[in-house]
Amino acid sequence: MSDSAASGVRGISVAAAFAGMRSVAPVMFRAGCPDCRGRFELAASALRLAIGASSRTTFYSFTCPECGAAVRKPAGERVVELLTGGGVRTLRLHSTL
Numbered sequence: 001m002s003d004s005a006a007s008g009v010r011g012i013s014v015a016a017a018f019a020g021m022r023s024v025a026p027v028m029f030r031a032g033c034p035d036c037r038g039r040f041e042l043a044a045s046a047l048r049l050a051i052g053a054s055s056r057t058t059f060y061s062f063t064c065p066e067c068g069a070a071v072r073k074p075a076g077e078r079v080v081e082l083l084t085g086g087g088v089r090t091l092r093l094h095s096t097l
């Protein structure tokens, strides 16, 4: 019996737990892969932002869902703002000396 009961219930309890937070829509970021030229949308959790001492060492990275390539792209000020505002995990590469 557990077999038929489980099929439609997957993830329901998690969805219910977040039902009260529905006002915040999941942010999706559009990205493209230079390797396979795929275009797709990524959730904030799929992206990583690394902030260096200068804009030349500030970039964001993700793994292409199409071909699995590790993609790294420079992030300008505006991109940094968008990503951090969207809840992307941020890594600070420089320490303030």
Ligand SMILES: [Zn+2]
Pocket: 033, 034, 035, 036, 037, 038, 064, 065, 066, 067, 068, 069
């Ligand atoms: Zn790709």
